[in-house]
Amino acid sequence: MNTQIPDTLDLDVGRNAIAAIPRLYNFADDVLARNLVAGRGGKTAYIDQRGAWSYGQLAERVARFGNLLRNLGIQREQRILICLTDTIDSPTCFLGAVKAGVVVVPVNTLLSEVEYRVILEDSRARLLIVSEELYPRFANLIDASPDLEHVLVSGTHGFGRTLFEDALQAAATTEHTAPTVKDEICFWLYTSGSTGTPKAAVHVHATLGLTASCYGAHVLCLTEEDVVYSASKLFFAYGLGNSMIHPLSVGATTVLASERPTPNSVAELMRRHGVTVFFAVPTFYTAFLAADPVQREALKLRRCWSAGEALPVNIGRSWSERFGMDILDGLGSTEVISTFLCNRPGAIRYGTSGKPVPGFEVRLVDEAGAVVAPGEMGELQVRAPTAAIMYWNDRERSRSTFLGEWLRSGDKYIEDKDGYYSYCGRRDDMMKVGGIYVSPFEVEGALLTHPDVLEAAVAAWPDEDGLIRPKAFVILKPSGKPNEAMALALRDHCRKQLAAFKYPRWIEFRTELPKTATGKIQRFKLRAEGADRADEAATE
Structure with missing residues (x-):
């Protein structure tokens, strides 16, 4: 009988990944150095609306940003808020802050002024970096935020503020990596609010490396030859993995688009750049099929992945018939960062979220907390090496979500006799x-x-x-x-x-x-x- 625990090999993946990360660890330094040592300094890391950016250029921008933070007096463990559309500036700021030991807080670009006010107050960020098209939603908040000392605007119109690119180019390229510890706070992600008020999940430095080692290496299996595009943006946990953690870990190329994705714009982007790996949510796959914007022969896709919400069976099957490849559906969360349940190539079962990712354990429990038998519905809990340590300033919800080594997902699932997990809905x-x-x-x-x-x-x-x-x-x-x-x-x-x-x-x-x-x-x-x-x- 399946006891909802992965086999020994899968558990060893997680143990080995944890053991491989030293006490002094910095993901940004690790991933950038890895690519430069491998001779990828001239290889394209990112493509955005301004052009192509090599791994060498990315490393230089990250170094400049770390020095920019020090020039502004931003110290280790202090917070900065980034509200950026998907351009080279987003990974520059995220990795630059991580390398400098500064806590980076990427936020949803679609929120209201009221929500941004709450987040500024909650995070006490000292620096805000915001895209020019998003600045108007912050214009009335900046002077009223007592902890906010500096504002940089990404783009060409600064609204009287310093332009991010000007400040970046004025900073030195001197290399510096903060001696960060793997268990110290690295970044926050605010939940998307599907069940109420957003809250900040607090993650440590080891999370990024562990996500790459477990899900990235053993399930995604990207290569340096891949060209990746994610319809989900970088400020989401899903997009952060798709467009930064996983492609950078193997030296792949990532395409970024600042505008809101539509079926037509995404089809054109995939044709133009020869995208081989595509990430989206079920809603987008549904819209893409309805619009039917591109012929199968025009694409170079080899893999399509889905997360964010359970993929309807008919959408998966229709996509497979239309494009000759499956959509590999999985489950992750802001609190875990990594996808932890997933269908695998050659072992897909539509209507399910697949099986546990190597390194992660899951169980289903009833309302009393007892593990249910296969075939019975229960709330999904996950033992994840990448789990957040708490919700910021919310002890009550932290205590009810983070149960020692186990995290409550809030999702109801059923495990079938073959070990596949089927989604039933939120608790x-x-x-x-x-x-x-x-x-x-x-x-x-x-x-x-x-x-x-x-x-x-x-x-x-x-x-x-x-x-x-x-x-x-x-x-x-x-x-x-x-x-x-x-x-x-x-x-x-x-x-x-x-x-x-x-x-x-x-x-x-x-x-x-x-x-x-x-x-x-x-x-x-x-x-x-x-x-x-x-x-x-x-x-x-």
Whole structure:
């Protein structure tokens, strides 16, 4: 019987990776030196809208940025905030801060002024580096932030502030690496907020090297010949791995695009640069298939990866039929950085998140914390060498999430007899209908098999008696008409695939669904609408 623990070989990967990282460790110094020693100084590390940047140029920019930080009086362990679109400036700042021992905090570029105010206050950052197109959202916050002392603007219009490139080029190229310890704080990532208010997961220096050693080396298997593009941006945990940790660790080339990805822009980018490895979220794969912007023969892709939210079966199969390759779906999180459950080439099973990544252990537990048997639903917990150490300034949520060596993912899963894990939904998204748990993801999957459905979200909704039933929120393709006949057809479609208590009692057609910047559906916002309806009914 599978006890939800990887085999000895997989566990040895994690132990060996941990043992290989010395007490004095700095990922930025490690990865840059590794490429220069290998003779890749002239090889292209990044391509952005300004052109190609070699590994040698990247190393020089990182050195300059470290000296720039010292020139500004930013000391080790102090925080800097970077709100940057995907250009060479982002890895320059991230790696430069890491090399200097300064704590770097990349933030979502799609947040509101109110959210940025909270993050500035929470992080107490002394330096802000912001892209020119994002500066207006910070303009009213800068003078009101008591800890913020310096602002640099990335781009050509500085709004009266110092331009990042001018300050960088004025700094010396002298090499300096802070004597960082592998377990000291290195960077923060704020969660995407799919279940509420964002919070900062605090990571240590060893996390980056361990992510590369476990997931990168044993699952991704990139080579220096690969050209990588990620539709998910660098400020996400997923994008940080895709566009920095993993390609730099092997000397690959990464394409960066500052604009928001669309099917047409991504297709053109992949054609122009000969992208061989593509990363995206299920929402983007869905949009790409619907737009159908490129012929299979025009691409040089050899691998496609997905994370961020579970990949619907029909999307994976449609992609495979259209492009002749599978989408390898997996699960990671801001708190773990690395993908820790994943399908592998040659061993894919659509409808699952695959098996544990070498070096990671997972288990499923019930509400009392006891491990459940295979085939039973439980909350997923992971023992990860790359786990964050806490949430900043949030002891209560830290204590409920980081349980010693185990981390609560908040996801509900089922393990099948072959050791594959199938996603059922977020812990807070699950609903009990007639005393039986219903997974919104299962109902959404049934809806997505209808030829007229583009996207779907399912949430708990009270009926006229106050009892909980599934309600579906649906975005139709142009071929579908949002009327009562279509709603009836979708309910009948689900009845044929699901148990009677699972099919959605109501269908509401929408033009958009609430999502995070990573593309995750914010079902808690839909649930909140249902809760408000129940409250109104109770007061009538």
